[in-house]
Amino acid sequence: MSALGRVVRSGVGRRRVQTAVIGLATAMAVAAAVLGGSLLTASAAPFDHAFDDQHGAHLSVRVDGEKATAAQVEASTKASGVTAAAGPFATVTAAARDKDGHDLPPLTVVGRADPGGAVDAVTLLTGAWATGPDQIVLSSDAPVGVDPSRSPLGRQLAFPDLPGSPTLTVVGLARSVSRTAGAWVAPSTIARLTRPGSTAGFQVLYRFAAADTAEQVEAGRAAVTAGIPAEAVSGTRSWLTLRQEAARETALLVPFLVAFGVLGLVMSVLIVGNVVAGAVGAGLRRIGVLKALGFTPAQVVRAHVAQALVPAAIGTAVGVVAGNLVALPVLAETRDLYGAATAAVDPLVNVVVVAAALVVVAVTAWASAWRAGRLRTVDALAVGRTGGPARGRLAAALASRLPLPRSVTLGLSRPFARPARAVAMLAAIVFGAAAVTLAVGLAASLTEVQSALDHDTADVTIGSPDLRLPPGVQAVQGPDGRTISRVPDTADRAAIDAAIDAQPGTLAHYSKATRPVVVAGLSSPCPVSGFTGDVSFAGYRMISGRWFTAPGEVVVPSTFLTATGTAVGDTAALDDQGRSVVVRIVGEVFDTRDDGMGIFTDAATLSDLKADSYSIAVRPGTDVAGYVTALDSALRPQSTTAEAATSRGTSDTLLLIAGITATLTLVLVAVAGLGVLNGVVLDTRERVHDIGVHKALGMTPRQTTATVLSSVVLVGLVGGALGVPAGMALHGEVMPAMARAAGTGMPSTVFTVYHPAELVLLGLGGLVIAVLGALLPAGWAARTRTATALRTE
Incomplete structure (x- = not known):
C-alpha cells in the first residue's frame, strides 16, 4: 500500500468519531434529499406524467350498439390523425346491489380481456384481472361505497334487475388515468349484464398526433366520428377535461410539496458541506504533520478528500436506501391523490442525489484541504492545535460576570472562539426552526380550511x-x-x-x-x-x-x-x-x-x-x-x-398534507440536529485537553455536561429567533400559492394562525434542537477520564 493510502486508512480509522459523524450526516442529508427530490418530481405535472405512463386516451367515445355496427366503429380507429386506438370494447351501464341489500349508483362496465394495450393501460392496484364469468374489477374512483379501511377483494355485487340476477365477485381494484370505466369484466360477461331486448354499446379509445388544445381534440373527434351515424354517438370525453379536473384536485398540494422539497434539498447540501468542512478544518495540525513528513500540498488535498469520501460514500448508500424507504409510503399517498401508476422513487432522483452528495463532499473537502495545504508547515502545526488565544476573550470576560455557575459561563462564551463553526450550527438550527414553524402554521391553516369547507354544520x-x-x-x-x-x-x-x-x-x-x-x-x-x-x-x-x-x-x-x-x-x-x-x-x-x-x-x-x-x-x-x-x-x-348530524370528516387531500408535513418535519429536524452534533463533536474533540485540565481542577461530570450544553444555548436561541420569522415568511408564501393554484381565495383566518405564546414556544424550539444535537458529545465529554483527556491531542 502506498504512503498516501496508509494516510487515508489511518485518518479514517483514527478519527472514528468524525468518520461516524460524516457518514451519519451524509446518510440523513441524502435521505432528506431523496424525499425532497421525489416530492418535487411527483409535483411536476403529475397528471401529465401519469397520463403518459399509462398511454391515456386523448378521446374516449361511447357508441350506441343499436344505431351503429361494429364494422363502422372499427373503421373509426383508422381515421386520419389517429396514432393508436383501443377497442371497440363492449360496454353497458348496470345498477348493482351489495350483499347488505344497499342499492349502489349505476356503473359503467366495460368488457376488456386484459388491462394493457396501446391506449389507456389500466393499472391494477391490488388483486387480479377479471377473466372468469363471475368476476369483476372495480375502478378505484368508482362511487360504489367501498369502505377505504378494508380491502374490496371478495366483495360480491348482485345485479337483481337482470335476467338470472347475476352475482359477480370483486377480484381486483384498478385505476384508469382516463377514467374510462367504473368496473371491468371479461368480454363474455357483458352479455350477462345486458338487459333483454337491448344491445351493448361500444367504447373506443383514441390517441391523436395532435391533442394539446381543445380545437385539436375536436378535430380528432370529428375525424373518428365521421363514419359513424351522428345519433349513434352517445358520449365523448376529452383528456383535457380530465386534466382540468385533476388540476383542481391536486392544486393545493403542489406548492406545499415544492416548499418542503426545496427546503430539504437546500438543508441537505448545507449540512453535508458544513460537516465535511468542519472535519477537514479540525485536522489542520495533522496537515502540518503530513507536510513536515514531506507530503506535497496536492497529496495532502487528495488524502483529505479521500478521508471524507470513504465515510460519505457509505453514508450515501445508507441514505439512499433509507430515503427510498421513507419516500415510498409518502409517494403512495401522493399516487392515490395524483392518480399516478406507481409509487416508486424515480431512479433519476437517486442517481442525481448520489452524484450531488459525493460532489458536494469532494468539493468541500478539496476547498478546505487546499486552503490548509497552502499554509506553511509551522503555521499549520501552530493553528491546528487550538483556536487563537485572543479569540473570544472579550466574550469570556463578559460571560464570567454573569450570576451563573462558572461551568455555564465557560460554555456560553465558546461560540465566540469559533465563530465560523457557530455560524454553521446557527444555519442548521435556523432551517430546523423554520421547518417546524412552517409545519405548525400549515397544520393550523389546514384546520381552518377544513373548518371553512365544512358548511351546513348542525346538530x-x-x-x-x-x-x-x-x-x-x-x-x-x-x-x-x-x-x-x-x-x-x-x-x-x-x-x-x-x-x-x-x-x-x-x-x-x-x-x-x-x-x-x-x-x-x-x-x-x-x-x-x-x-x-x-x-x-x-x-x-x-x-x-x-x-x-x-x-x-x-x-x-x-x-x-x-x-x-x-x-x-x-x-x-x-x-x-x-x-x-x-x-x-x-x-x-x-x-x-x-x-x-x-x-x-x-x-x-x-x-x-x-x-x-x-x-x-x-x-x-x-x-x-x-x-x-x-x-x-x-x-x-x-x-x-x-x-x-354526522361529521363529514377531513378531506383526503388535507389528511395527506398533514401526514407528509409530519414526516418531512421530523426528517428536517433530525438533519438540523446532526448539524449541531457535528459542530459540538468537533469543538469537544478540539478542547478535550482543556476538558481534562478542568476535570483535574475539580470539574464534575455534571458540570462538564453543563459546559458542553451551554455552549449551544446562545446559538439555539438566536437560531430559533431567526428561524421562526423565516418559517412564518415561508408560510406566508406557501398558503397564498396554494390558494392561487386551487383557483380560490381563502378567509383571512387561514393566514393569521400564529399566536404570540405559540411563537415564543416555537422560538424555544431552536434551543431544543441545539440541546438535543449536543447531548451525545456532552455525555462523551462527561464520561472521559481525566488522564485520558490530558493525553489526547
Missing part, C-alpha cells in the same frame, strides 16, 4: 343539507348504506318550522332549498341555494364583502367571480325557469363544492322555492337523541324524519 338535520338531486328524485343511497333524502314536496313547510320552534332544546335553525339557474355568460347551469332562518351557525366563511341580508343579494365563491368576470358589488342576471332575476353580489364566500359555481341567497330571491332540508342547532346540554325522538314524533304527519 340535527331534516333531509340532507348538502344534497344535489335531480328534480323528481326523492332519495339516494349513500356510500355508507344510509338513505340520503330531501324533504317531500307534499310536506307543509310552515308546520315543520312550527314543530322545530316548539322543541324546548332548539337554539336556532334554517332551511335550505337548491335549484339550478342559468347565469348570463355561462354555458352550464349554476346551483342556487336559498336560505330561510338563522344561518349564523352554518359555518360559511367570507373572503371579502359580507353575507347577504335581504332578497336580491347573493354571495358567490371565487371561481364564480373569475368565470363571470365580476367582482363584489357587481350585478348578475339569472334566468330562473324563464324568469329574469337581477341580483347584486355582496360577498365572496369560501366554497369549493359544485366546482366553486354555487350561488347563495335569501330564499325569497327566487319564486316558489321549497325547502329541501333543515339544519338545527340545539342548546348546550340538550340530549340530541331525545331531541331527535321528540321532533320525529312531531314530524310524522309531514312524512319526514329528523336525524343527528
